[in-house]
Amino acid sequence: MGNREDLLAGAKRCLMEKGYTATTARDVATAAGTSLAAIGYHFRTTKALLNEALAEAMAEWGEELGRALAQDAGPDATPEQRFEAAWERIIESFARLRPLWAIQFELIAQMDRAPELREAFATANRQARLGLAEIFHRLDPAADEAAALALGGFHQALLGGVAAQWLVDPGSAPSAKELTRTLRTVAGEFGQRRPGPGRPGPDGAPGPRSAT
Incomplete structure (x- = not known):
């Protein structure tokens, strides 16, 4: 590798070990085995180097996660079984990819x-x-991009929330089975018919009265 590639590799190692804000130019130069001047020559600033290294690391993370999630639960698997199998693989990846998740939350504030x-x-x-x-x-995103963005946004919100819980306390973060069971409960509640005026609700309580 040349100095540029060495610097990117060294920056990625520093990001994983120290995080974004704690990594210095000297840290990267030492990890890469280059001079400090090489950073200015190839990237102009340390921040530009770290940003490019972070982009590469996140792309590699996305590819790894995509490969893990692409493993099908089986041709006869139900949507629920596919959901649980995918979340088992996601949760398994948290330990390997913990530094990248931590960096993402670190950078949100900046x-x-x-x-x-x-x-x-x-x-x-x-x-x-x-x-x-x-x-x-x-769902093919090219066929219905708006629906894909909405559905993907839901899963991304779930992914970020579980990742945050896992970073704080892995032992108490929800498991794939718990997520599946909870989603089933929420979906069931949405499917319940709202009691009409005077009709009892699901708990036996009277429904809302109509205005007269």
Whole structure:
């Protein structure tokens, strides 16, 4: 590898070990086995180097997660079984990819001061939503992009929420089975018919009275 590739590899190692804000130019140069001047020559600034290294690391993470989720639960699997199998693989990946999840949450607080990061994350978020809709619902994003973005947004919100819980306390974060059971409960509640005026609700309580 040349100095540029060495610097990117060294920056990625530092990001995984130290995080974004704690990584210095000297850290990267030492990890890459290059001089400090090489950073300025190839990237102009340490921030530009870290941003490119982060983009590469996130792309690699996305590819790894995509490969894991692409493993089908079986041709006869129900949507519920596919959902649970996918979440088992996602949760297994948290331990391997913990530093990248931590960096993403670290950078959210800095996006107002780093518009280039906001733009990069927005682009990555859009692609992630389309990919998640394709994985979980077998929906071709090109066929119905609006539906794919909406469905993918739901799964992305779930993914980020579970990741946050896992980073804080892995032992108490929901399992794939618990997520499946809870989603079934919520879907069942949405499917319940709302009691009409005077009719008892599902718990036996009277329904709302009509205005007279």
